[in-house]
Amino acid sequence: MTMVEDSRYEAVRSRDARFDGVFFFAVATTGIYCRPSCPAITPKRRNVSFYRTAAAAQGAGYRACRRCRPDAVPGSAEWNVRADVVGRAMRLIGDGVVDREGVAGLAGRLGYSARQVQRQLTAEVGAGPIALARAQRGHTARVLLQTTDLQAAEIAFAAGFASVRQFNDTIRAIYAATPTELREARRAPSGVPTRFGPVTTEHGTAGVPLRLAHRLPCATGALFDGLAAHALPGIEELTGAPGARIYRRTLRLPGGPGIAEVGERSGAAGWLECRLHLTDLRDLTTATQRLRRLFDLDADPGAVAERLGADPALAPLVTARPGLRVPGSADPDETALRILLGRGLTPAGARRRGTALVAALGQPLGRPSGGLTHLFPTAATLAGAPLAGLGLTGERRAGLRTLATALADGTVALDPGADRAATTRLLLALPGVGAWTAGHIRTRALGDPDVPLTDDREVRAGMRRAGAHPGGTERWRPWSSYAAYYLRTAP
Incomplete structure (x- = not known):
């Protein structure tokens, strides 16, 4: 424990932002707790104690530093x-x-x-x-x-x-x-996101601006490219030129529909600018966490690079695109159903199928917002729908209905606390859900960072191009999902 705490103190002395959110330190002489990168004068070692969470520091009687705002840090990977x-x-x-x-x-x-x-x-x-x-x-x-x-x-x-x-x-x-x-003590207007245009939703609100913190580096451009390639019209849209794009999407939240807007431009600064338009402000925490999972903002790029960079086949890919994130999910049920819907199709083909599905069965917004018009159909809606006239084969209709039924009746749960291994077994037991589908659902809908996806054709092709040995995936753990994404998306 002494060695661990000494290492943490060295991170504090060097103001290493890579450890923000991984641990917090508190200073007995001031009664405050901080993030490791706090710019204040480094306290003496004997006055410092360490905590895994902000809540633990608060429970020990410390208050948050107003200078470094330790509550506004990425979560621990x-x-x-x-x-x-x-x-x-x-x-x-x-x-x-x-x-x-x-x-x-x-x-x-x-x-x-x-x-x-x-x-x-x-x-x-x-x-x-x-x-x-x-x-x-x-x-x-x-x-x-x-x-x-x-x-x-x-x-x-x-x-x-x-x-x-x-x-x-x-x-x-x-x-x-x-x-x-x-x-x-709020910051001057220049510290508040201002690049989003005035959007009025059906709730009549201008939205809540906030910053989604992440660790550097962050390959923001690649992340927005991936979202753009699979954006589903009516549910998602991207506006603006590369480097200054804004990703917008609808959200199904406990208190009602919401709209999220996330900007690309500030990624190099350690955060993404965001604006949330909510039916019920009590959904703010839930909406924020779902966006963090979608953009993989709690990733630890240093740990990923250290592990994957040790593989000679992956090292050039990691060096070429530091901080690559694996897109996750803002709605796990929607993501799972879209993965099954698009299995074996090109992104354009999957988009055509999804567009027809949303137009026929999606829930319309009370008031469209730009190109956003619908919420994705619920699992219960798809489970009871005939799914005819959508250009789907009989096999795909049956598989989609089976998965939707399992999600709707709770046989399969994809919430953030799901047991990933048990859920994968349940998915594989469903007719029409194979290893490819289950692996992608586990990676994206369940946010598992350790799925090698060796059943994916593009991953296997990437392995051949990079000269990666098929039996060497153990060396990627616990970041196999990142290795697979590097291989799938390599130029």
Whole structure:
């Protein structure tokens, strides 16, 4: 433990931003906690303690640094790698399950008792589910205070607090400031995203601006290229020229439809500019986390490069495109159904099939926004639809209906806390779902960073071009999904 903490202190001394979100450090003499890259004077080692999460630091009585804003950091890639109950719980808490369903709902999804979940999280990350959710609510509240003109009471409930008093007490405990003081300390207008045009949705809102932090490097151009190649009209669109594109898509959220806009231009600065138009502001945390998964913003590019760069066949690909991200999912059910729909087709062919499906069965928005007109059909809708007249073969219609039925009735669950191995077995047991489909669903819908996709024709072709040995995939772990994406998308 001493060696680990000494290494962490060296990261603090060098202000290494690669470790932002991986751990936090607190200073006994000031009573604050910071991210490793905090620009303040480095404290003496004897005054520093380390925590796995912001919630653990808050639980120990420390307040957030106002200079480095340690709550606004990328999440730790560890939680995406881990398949155990702690990793699954952290992903579910990030998605807002505790706020919506309580600790009992979290435990039920994990298949453990609430006491077991509390014990394991406290032992591993230094905080239980309530404390972790409270820290997340505090961050959401700060974003709303500093980016909107909503009343404090509206922000309290939008962030997930049960009362205004709880909101006030939490803000004081985390930031050592009142909500009014936090709002008065908001950054100048130049610090707020301004590149998005004024878009009025069916909710009549201008949207909530925020920044989606990520670790550098980030191959933003390649990420937007991948999204553009598979964008489904009516559901997604990209506007602007390469280098300054804006990706827009509809979101099906617990409180109603939403629209997300994410800009490409600021990627080199360590964040992506975003604006969310929501029916219910209480969906802010959920929408933010879904976009983070879609853009793979909690990735650890340093760890990926270190592992994959050690493979002589992959090293040139990693060097040529540092910080490559694997596109994930903003809606796991939608992603899974689109993967099956597009199996064996070119992106253009998959887009034609998807466009026909959305036009026939998608849920129209109350008011179109630019090229966004629909939400993707729900699994329940597809399970009960005849799917005729869409240009689909009988085999593809049957497979699509089978998968949709399994998603609709809960036989297969693709939420962030799903057991990936068990879910893959369930998928493979469905008629019409083979290894290729299950592997891509596991990679994108479940966000698994360790799927080699060796059943994919493009991956195998990439391996041949790069001279990668088919039996050498073990050396890619735990970042096999990144290796597969480098190989599939290599020029």
